[in-house]
Amino acid sequence: MSNKTVAGNFFEDFEVGQELRHATPRTVTEGDLALYTALYGSRFALNSSDEFARQLGLGRAPVDDLLAFHLVFGKTVPDVSLNAVANLGYANGRFGVPLFPGDTVTTTSTVTGLKENSNGKTGVVYVNSVGTNQRREVVLDYTRWVMVNKRDHAAPAPETVVPELPESVPADGLSLPDHLDLSAYDTTLAGSPFRWDDYEVGEKIDHVDGMTIEEAEHMLATRLYQNTAKVHFDQYAANSGRFQRRLIYGGHIISLARALSFNGLANACKVLAINAGSHANPTFAGDTIYAYSEVLDTIELPGRTDAGALRVRLVATKDHPAGDFPLKGDDGRYDPAVVLDLDLTVALPR
Amino acid sequence: MSNKTVAGNFFEDFEVGQELRHATPRTVTEGDLALYTALYGSRFALNSSDEFARQLGLGRAPVDDLLAFHLVFGKTVPDVSLNAVANLGYANGRFGVPLFPGDTVTTTSTVTGLKENSNGKTGVVYVNSVGTNQRREVVLDYTRWVMVNKRDHAAPAPETVVPELPESVPADGLSLPDHLDLSAYDTTLAGSPFRWDDYEVGEKIDHVDGMTIEEAEHMLATRLYQNTAKVHFDQYAANSGRFQRRLIYGGHIISLARALSFNGLANACKVLAINAGSHANPTFAGDTIYAYSEVLDTIELPGRTDAGALRVRLVATKDHPAGDFPLKGDDGRYDPAVVLDLDLTVALPR
Amino acid sequence: MSNKTVAGNFFEDFEVGQELRHATPRTVTEGDLALYTALYGSRFALNSSDEFARQLGLGRAPVDDLLAFHLVFGKTVPDVSLNAVANLGYANGRFGVPLFPGDTVTTTSTVTGLKENSNGKTGVVYVNSVGTNQRREVVLDYTRWVMVNKRDHAAPAPETVVPELPESVPADGLSLPDHLDLSAYDTTLAGSPFRWDDYEVGEKIDHVDGMTIEEAEHMLATRLYQNTAKVHFDQYAANSGRFQRRLIYGGHIISLARALSFNGLANACKVLAINAGSHANPTFAGDTIYAYSEVLDTIELPGRTDAGALRVRLVATKDHPAGDFPLKGDDGRYDPAVVLDLDLTVALPR
Structure with a gap:
């Protein structure tokens, strides 16, 4: 032994x-890039195109x-x-x-x-x-x-x-790379005309699209990240566990919600901060994920006139289109449809 | 709002x-190459091997x-x-x-x-x-x-x-790269002895193999292509729709049929044209896809003695091995087993 | 025809x-690397990190x-x-x-x-x-x-x-690359303090973790390897076959077992030989794979003081955690839970 x-x-x-x-x-590797696209269907131009990234001063797409x-x-x-x-x-x-x-x-x-x-x-x-x-x-x-x-x-x-x-990362803790210059940002190629200045505090955006998750997908993702938590992979053990199901890695939902948020926040090209986050309810294969965003704050970035930041609450729901913007009940507990309540700060061109 | x-x-x-x-x-990226191979199992040597591609004058495998x-x-x-x-x-x-x-x-x-x-x-x-x-x-x-x-x-x-x-792309509209020289083409490494001259108009080729499709596979593929059509992804919405199922992107079937066509058309190393195409019936996860080809025309490529083109009808069927070459009924409607009727022009070494 | x-x-x-x-x-390609990680969740540092590989004398991660x-x-x-x-x-x-x-x-x-x-x-x-x-x-x-x-x-x-x-590859048939020098091997980054000298003949290691296999996963893998065996892909044909199921490629189980073996053999950074192997029982989608190893021999590598080899029996089981180390019954036949009995020689730092 x-x-x-x-x-x-x-x-x-x-x-x-x-x-x-x-x-x-x-x-x-480039393989991770392709798999990430295949897993979430993300369409942010900065991460999708080397040419777009070069236009903004980077060597290639991050x-x-x-x-x-x-x-x-x-x-x-x-x-x-x-x-x-x-x-x-x-x-x-x-x-x-x-x-x-x-x-x-x-x-x-x-x-x-x-x-x-x-x-x-x-x-x-x-x-x-x-x-x-x-x-x-x-x-x-x-x-x-x-x-x-x-x-x-x-x-x-x-x-x-x-x-x-901190409740959220303060403006002077946000780091937009110096050599990333959003003044040459092409909103047509990026898929939306809406810039930082077009968003208002309190605005809620239904991201409309839904994405159903398969066992193979969340396991491929979670292994790609070399995350070894047993609950995501072992159905035999799960059979005698609390849910009788493999639990989906919460980060998989984060990435799905972010990819869905393209439709309404296409120019939120860079995540600057994760201020807070709750995996409000568990998700399982077969669940269909929807998402909405709420603008919590508009933040000027010190020394930058090309870009601004939005603090955004990104909420994901399961088997419940997000157009009624569910969050918490009167008892302060999360609506059973809500699976993610994430507080992000993102950068957009001005 | x-x-x-x-x-x-x-x-x-x-x-x-x-x-x-x-x-x-x-x-x-190279990641797309690998994912494409994983999704379809394609085995065309020109797309699989940088060395094979270099032998034919390209810098690497396209x-x-x-x-x-x-x-x-x-x-x-x-x-x-x-x-x-x-x-x-x-x-x-x-x-x-x-x-x-x-x-x-x-x-x-x-x-x-x-x-x-x-x-x-x-x-x-x-x-x-x-x-x-x-x-x-x-x-x-x-x-x-x-x-x-x-x-x-x-x-x-x-x-x-x-x-x-045009009913089909004419010979002078077909573009085989000048620097792609098929005279050094190695048919053994490519997997078949049959060259352009070996195919005859009217010849039908049963590609024999079958491939069952999973939900995770067609969704990975469709997201990889950043195709956002909702019908492929959202089972919750599909539950109240016409089919109660997620529809598979028609292009996924095209790629499956093309990969299956390797067995019989291994040297059809380059697609030159898509002349026409019908997604004759919808496909769903769980369907097993088979394919056959029919040679519609043999085309000399202007100025090329190393390569010729075939116009080919590539038909995919579901849950129906393709050996009886189904297409349309007497009423002119597609056989219910037929899911794709694609008219392609492909290049082969002579 | x-x-x-x-x-x-x-x-x-x-x-x-x-x-x-x-x-x-x-x-x-790098795409194969990423897909391999996504399919098995392998965590061997040598294959995961270019920097780790360079530290040991290689140009990048193999x-x-x-x-x-x-x-x-x-x-x-x-x-x-x-x-x-x-x-x-x-x-x-x-x-x-x-x-x-x-x-x-x-x-x-x-x-x-x-x-x-x-x-x-x-x-x-x-x-x-x-x-x-x-x-x-x-x-x-x-x-x-x-x-x-x-x-x-x-x-x-x-x-x-x-x-x-040969019953197993002899020491002088084992090839550890000359320029791979394990003397600079960082066991913390590699995930385990145990070196070659810490393993003993007869030692059995339960790799603990379990991994459930989905149809999409084994088919993605098998197509990635351009393995065309029909039994892995065609459910329609399988419906009238012996198992009514698609059979999982035995090599998929080999890779899963090897990835699971990281937990207990994290420093077995290189496979030197496959001495023998049996796919003891078939596996199907839905099976959960566990693994254990038994050290069969410790082998000095000629001319190397930085590395040694272990001959290891790597056993995979299905729907049966491997802690009781099942192998064969009194009748000499494999335990029904055993799906792989593989005899490997692996290299570790000394």
Whole structure:
């Protein structure tokens, strides 16, 4: 017999300040680009066309920002959330340099908070994860917190530490690459005439289209990101679990919703920040995903006249077209149709 | 509320001569090549091997001609056929320069015909679509016509204009790249000893193999082409529609049939023209596709002794092996097993 | 009518010494890399990161050795096993130079043995297949034997020839690239602290994780390898066959098991040899695959102090977690849960 199999960390294995250097650095390729398009049908011109990207000052088309997110996130799973009960939230997610085919992403996390739950069986772990490229430039820096099982319910509770996290990333924390100049942006090729100035706080946009998810699709995606969480892959185990189904990786819904948001936000060409996010309800194969956006804020980007930012609530629903903009009930709980409530900051040309 | 979502054009939004510059230029990558192989299992040596392509004078393997078709076609959907009832036909499709990884395709369409139907609810729109690469060289130039809903049934009918279209692309309209020299073509590596001279008009070839389609596959393909037609993706909406099923993109069947045609036409290494085509019956996930070809004509290519062309009828069937070569019944209607009747011109070594 | 369709070889079409130059050379691309990751979720750092590979002396990340295996194997199908009843075994599989994106693989086989079965209806064909890159360097050299139908049961039996094959590839037949230097190997980035010296003969490792297979996935994989065996693709034909299901390509299970084996053998970064292998039971979509390994031997690599080899039995099970290490019953027959019994030699850093 052997003890070489990784069982993942339990709540009592974490301590504040601990650094986790995650395994399996990952080189992004043109293959990832094509698969990402095939999985979500994303149509943002900046990520689709090298020529469009060059027109704006980049060397070629960068990969979708959310692909960068998934690659960074995926690495953290074996060390952070293999024994997680739930992925509770995201905060302070700031995208740095764009990721291009050929770049290699490595992820390191630091434990920034711990809070044992009153039941003594689980606790919340806060990790700040930083993905960097081969030049050690930051690609993504974000915090998430997860509920993790304790191995031994009798283990003593650690001192409670909860990190301070901003409600949203402030304007001076948003990074639009210097050499990305949106003044030459072609709105016809991009698919929409609406620029930053055309959006208003409070505006709600129904993205109209629906996309049904198949088991093969969410598993291909989740493996592409080398995310190893068992609940997404093992139907035999699921048969005796809570849902009798494989759970879809929440990030798959994020990418679907973002791709759907093209229809109404086609010029939101760059994700600058993930301010917050909840996977409000689980999704399963066969569900049809719809999405809407609500403009929460319009943000001037310091020193930029070519581009502005919108803070947007991006909501995904299942088996429920989004035109009535569902969110929460009077009891403050999410509408059962809502599966994602994501708070993003995106850049648009002015 | 917002009006930023694109609802697509209705019949009365089109006018003859109108130019539609379609959104989302698309850079082709090695990822597209791999996905195309995974989706269809195509085995044409010219598209599979850089070495084989170099032997024939190209810098590397070009992408499958039908992938070029899908990318050009996909772009036209949001502007041309989002409100289409049916894709009625193709004509005069001429492939130009081959497409290589790294090339970026942009598509522009011109409305060349309009004809309102007698019911006053729909009309036929003819569009000539031209896909070009980043050097403005033509990749594909073809006409299709679609039946499109009117927004307002009371809107007046436009003047009827129906473009003149050739029954098939004539020999002098066929473009085999000058630097593609088939005299060094290796038939063993290509998988068949049969050259252009071995085929006869009237010859029918049963391609024997069958391929069952899964929902995940046709959706991956259709998204890869950034084709946004809702009927392919949204099962929730389909539940209350005519078929209660997601419809498979007709182009997916075209590519499947072409890949199946390898077994019998392995040396038909280049598609030169799409002369005509009908999606005779709808296909759904679970259908097994078979194919056969009938040689309609043998065509000498002007100035070429290394290559000749065949005009071929490529027929795909569902849940019906193609050995009895079904096509139409005595009433002139397509056999219910026939899903595709495509008229192609292909090049082979002599 | 036409006789241009390839029907594959029958038993009496083979003769000892015959050389089969297989069709469709195949250039490997970054797209194959990404699809391979999406299909199996493999996490070996050497195949995932160009930077990790460069640290060890390679120009970039090589593709997974088993992807090389599938590409070489796939080519042989139309000529060797289109009329095969069963894939009986593998032996003496030696991996040569690593395969990188841009390389083109061509496969040639030699018939090395023939043995008609006593029923007079089938026979066993032994082929030695060699895959080479564009510089004629050997990528993989292996023998497999398959049971093939006779076309004509009355055809006379050939002289029986059974090639001598080693039980396993000896140490001096193992090829670890000279320029691959594992002394700079980073075990943290690779995901496990366990080096060659930490493994013992007899040690069994439960790889714990399970992966459920969908129809779309195994068909995407099998087409990617341009493997044309009908049983994997045609549900309509399967409906009247033995299993009423599409059979999953055995190589798909090999790759799944290898990917699962990361959890416990993360540093087994290179497959050096396939010593033997049995597809013990068929697999179908919906099956959940688990895997375990048993260390059969520890092998010093001649002239290498940076790396050692392990001979490992890699067993895959279906719908049966592998923690009880099932293999064969008292009757010597495989446990019904066992679907793969593969004998590999892998390299690890010392």
